[in-house]
Structure formats: C-alpha cells, structure tokens
Amino acid sequence: MHADPAILIVDDNPANRRLYQATLSDLGAQLTMASSGEEALARCVEHPYAMILLDVHLSGMDGFQVAQSIRDKCPGLDAPIVFVSAVYVHEQDTYRGYRLGAVDYILSPIVPEILRAKAAIFIRMHRLRVDALQHAQAIEKAYRELRTVHAEMEGFSYSVSHDLRTPLGQIAGFADLMQMGHAGELSDKVREYVGYIQSAAHRMNSLIDDMLLLGNMSRTEMEVQPVDLSHLAQSLMTEIEALRPQSRASWQVQHGLQAMGDQRLLRVALSNLLSNAWKYSAGVPRPFIDFGSREDDDGPVYYVRDNGAGFDVHAAGDRLFRPFQRFHSDAHFQGNGVGLAIVQRVIEKHGGRLWVESAPGRGATFFFTLGRLSTRPAPL
Ligand SMILES: Nc1ncnc2c1ncn2[C@@H]1O[C@H](COP(=O)(O)OP(=O)(O)OP(=O)(O)O)[C@@H](O)[C@H]1O
Ligand SMILES: [Mg+2]
Structure with a gap:
C-alpha cells in the first residue's frame, strides 16, 4: 500500500473543486481532482485513496454509478466514500450508497471545518492501515526467513546424523578391532592411544545425539x-x-x-x-x-x-x-x-x-x- 495518503475529489463544478482543494490542502495528503465519473474511474487505479469525496449529482454518471463502477473496476480500492449532495438524498439512495462503501453524506455548501475534521480522521486511519500492513509484511518476511533457517537446520541435522555418524562409526569400529583383534601386536602405549580414540569417538557420538535431540525439540509436537x-x-x-x-x-x-x-x-x-x-x-x-x-x-x-x-x-x-x-x-x-x-x-x-x-x-x-x-x- 502507498504510504503517502491521497484523496480523490470528484465534482463537475470547478468552483467546488477549488473550494475542496483550498479546504484540504494542508492536511498532508495528495489531492487528485476528477471532473467526471469517467475521469474518476481512470484515476481510481492510481492510488489506494485514504478517502473519496464524491458529488452525488454529477452530470453523466451520477455519484452512485461512479461508486459502483469504482468498486467493480478497482476491487482492491476500499477507500471510504464521502458523498456530497446539495439536496436531501432519498433514504433508499442513502442505503444504496452505504452498500457501495459510503461512510458519510455531507450537505453542500459544505462547512470547511467539518470536512477537514473528517478528512483528517480518514488520513489518520489510512496511515494506521499502512503501518499495520507494513508490520504484517515484516512479520511474514521474518516468518519466511525463520522457516528457511528451520529447513536448513533440519538439513543440517540430517547431514550430522548421516554424514558424521558413518565415518565416526568406522573410526570407532577400527579402534575396537585393533583393541580386541590385535591387542597382542600392540605395545602398551599404542593400546592406551587406541583407548583414547575409542572414548573420543564415544564422546562425539553422544554429542551428536544431544545436538539432534536439541535440534528436534522445536519440531516436537506436545502431547x-x-x-x-x-x-x-x-x-x-x-x-x-x-x-x-x-x-x-x-x-x-x-x-x-x-x-x-x-x-x-x-x-x-x-x-x-x-x-x-x-x-x-x-x-x-x-x-x-x-x-x-x-x-x-x-x-x-x-x-x-x-x-x-x-x-x-x-x-x-x-x-x-x-x-x-x-x-x-x-x-x-x-x-x-x-x-x-x-x-x-x-x-x-x-x-x-x-x-x-x-x-x-x-x-x-x-x-x-x-x-x-x-x-x-x-x-x-
Ligand atoms: N546440579 C548442578 N550442580 C553444579 N553444576 C551444575 C549442575 N547442573 C548443571 N551444572 C553446571 O551447568 C553446566 C551445564 O549443564 P548441562 O547439564 O547443560 O551440561 P553437562 O552436565 O556439562 O553436560 P550434558 O550435556 O552431558 O548434560 C554444567 O557443565 C555444570 O557446570
Ligand atoms: Mg548435564
């Protein structure tokens, strides 16, 4: 999601657009203007807007049709829509608007302070959503990395158990053979050294056992x-x-x-x-x-x-x-x-x-x- 908040203003009256622009210009959001429903649709792909300010009585497509087309064309864009209307909006149309994602209706001529306060809240909500999304992405990335490390650990455990155990078994096996099968041919000193090899091999084997046990611990399901x-x-x-x-x-x-x-x-x-x-x-x-x-x-x-x-x-x-x-x-x-x-x-x-x-x-x-x-x- 785009980190900088933007507001889409849709009104076919240039004076209204200028008024909205002047009212919302210092809230730290980018303002995108559209003078018709068609232009709004073209613009809706540009940004995940923090808010859409939409005139109900546009010439051509009316505000509700624009809202419907925005939801159809840009399904990912679930920006809150604030409808502006110069006249009372019939209750049935109001519900239709709410179903399309309208969060508010304001009467024109607008009270600039009220519009500013509402826009400020939507901008703040947008920033919080972006933050939450970034955190979620960071957690997902960390989780993916952890899984990779985990998979590497499993691979490592496997190679420890198989690749190390085989030569270790051979070392211990030949040492045993020397000790048992050829004891008579060995001097006391050599027998002592062979004994050291046997106990070192035994020690390493128990180290490998412990490492594998420790490595398996996190994967073990609790019963x-x-x-x-x-x-x-x-x-x-x-x-x-x-x-x-x-x-x-x-x-x-x-x-x-x-x-x-x-x-x-x-x-x-x-x-x-x-x-x-x-x-x-x-x-x-x-x-x-x-x-x-x-x-x-x-x-x-x-x-x-x-x-x-x-x-x-x-x-x-x-x-x-x-x-x-x-x-x-x-x-x-x-x-x-x-x-x-x-x-x-x-x-x-x-x-x-x-x-x-x-x-x-x-x-x-x-x-x-x-x-x-x-x-x-x-x-x-
Ligand atoms: N009951 C205890 N009394 C004194 N020292 C202890 C005791 N338990 C643990 N320790 C100290 O903590 C260290 C770590 O203990 P840990 O059980 O992990 O390893 P270890 O006993 O040396 O080897 P192993 O992996 O074979 O158990 C020991 O080396 C020892 O110094
Ligand atoms: Mg111990």
Whole structure:
C-alpha cells in the first residue's frame, strides 16, 4: 500500500473543486481532482485513496454509478466514500450508497471545518492501515526467513546424523578391532592411544545425539496428558543409580506430584536435572538429592536440589541455559553442556520457567514451573 495518503475529489463544478482543494490542502495528503465519473474511474487505479469525496449529482454518471463502477473496476480500492449532495438524498439512495462503501453524506455548501475534521480522521486511519500492513509484511518476511533457517537446520541435522555418524562409526569400529583383534601386536602405549580414540569417538557420538535431540525439540509436537512426576522421578533415580554404581547418593522424592504435560519431554527434562544432581554431587562426602514442589502464588514450583559442587550462577549469567556452556572443567566433571539447554526448551514448550540458585561448594537447586498447564487438575 502507498504510504503517502491521497484523496480523490470528484465534482463537475470547478468552483467546488477549488473550494475542496483550498479546504484540504494542508492536511498532508495528495489531492487528485476528477471532473467526471469517467475521469474518476481512470484515476481510481492510481492510488489506494485514504478517502473519496464524491458529488452525488454529477452530470453523466451520477455519484452512485461512479461508486459502483469504482468498486467493480478497482476491487482492491476500499477507500471510504464521502458523498456530497446539495439536496436531501432519498433514504433508499442513502442505503444504496452505504452498500457501495459510503461512510458519510455531507450537505453542500459544505462547512470547511467539518470536512477537514473528517478528512483528517480518514488520513489518520489510512496511515494506521499502512503501518499495520507494513508490520504484517515484516512479520511474514521474518516468518519466511525463520522457516528457511528451520529447513536448513533440519538439513543440517540430517547431514550430522548421516554424514558424521558413518565415518565416526568406522573410526570407532577400527579402534575396537585393533583393541580386541590385535591387542597382542600392540605395545602398551599404542593400546592406551587406541583407548583414547575409542572414548573420543564415544564422546562425539553422544554429542551428536544431544545436538539432534536439541535440534528436534522445536519440531516436537506436545502431547499433553496427566503426568505422575513423583513416579517419573523415582524411576529415573533408580535408573541413574544403576547406571552410575561407582557413586552413591541418598535421595528423596516427594509423593503425589501430578502435573499436566508431555510425559516424554518431561522425562527428558527431569532426567537431565536429576543426572546433573547426581553427577555434580558425586564428590561430596554424603551426596543428597531431593525432588519436590512448593506452592507459589502462580501454582506449583518444582525443584531438584543437591548438596554437590554447585557453581557461580552470577558468573554464568545468560550463558546458563545456552548449549555447549559448561561451568566445570572436563577434568572434574565430564559432559557435553547440552542438558540444561534441552531442559530449558522443554520447560519453555510447557509455558513454564526454569531458574537456579547455586554457589560454588554449596550445592544447586533448579526450580521450574509448567505454566498454566500445571495449574489444571490432573486426574490420574
Ligand atoms: N546440579 C548442578 N550442580 C553444579 N553444576 C551444575 C549442575 N547442573 C548443571 N551444572 C553446571 O551447568 C553446566 C551445564 O549443564 P548441562 O547439564 O547443560 O551440561 P553437562 O552436565 O556439562 O553436560 P550434558 O550435556 O552431558 O548434560 C554444567 O557443565 C555444570 O557446570
Ligand atoms: Mg548435564
């Protein structure tokens, strides 16, 4: 839509046209004159007018016929029409005019101040429409760009999973062969090096898994259902305990925590939080992990608390939930730095919030809400 407003003035009387021109000249709109219905039709394609000032009693085509032809010829032109008439317009004709897009009738001789005030409103409305249209176009453009980036991401994920996994599998496979099939031919040093290759390949494989999980997160459709969070946490803790027998921790899970959410996604989120609690508390004398909830004004706030290594939340700042950000060295605790980014996406998808309280050596408590979903009763 044209940003500069324009007004189409249609009147066969030159004195009237001059009067309208003088009345409307300083409103910041371009004024286009037409002395007949035919000329108005020729002009109607030029602009999406902010307003059409149309004499009802034109010689030749009358004002209503002009309005009808404008609507037929320029269907995109839905400019408000203000009819001007020197005599009373019969009620039937008035309705006919309204059906053609008339918004007003004014009597001639016009009162300049009234015409100016009306034109000013239509010019303002036109500017607002242009603004709204430009915003809508900008949003549509951003959406199209986002879709392109999304498609590229999907392509990238695909190539990561296929193109990287194959050579990685070969590296790991040949390293395994050397280790198992030819162990006798290798010196201790070479065997040690082959072991490093195996663990690096294993690490890269888990990085690829995490990247793909993170990439898929935004595309995953939510399946909202009642979820027994207590049961979920309990079974996850039992799994983690079995997977990491080298470290022991005591833990407790509050009973009866029920929520509405996506069972699969919540499992991924809780699994990351509980695994972190387990991993980062492994070095303290009596590790303790606690999963529970407290009531807040906005509903339940769930938490995963540990008494482990903790970290400096302030130093982490806004890197906290970004992928590949770690606040402990690999030498102390191994990890990919993707877990919390995944948790954040899951909580976001539920319309909730994730935050943490922690300090070095003082453990960590991760809090999360599940937005409006969790406040609904969850019959189990
Ligand atoms: N419970 C916790 N106690 C102390 N530090 C934590 C805790 N949870 C997370 N962190 C810090 O936040 C960083 C990011 O956590 P995140 O779970 O994303 O990655 P990670 O555990 O290093 O690796 P992975 O992707 O395998 O989970 C961790 O590297 C660690 O420094
Ligand atoms: Mg983690």
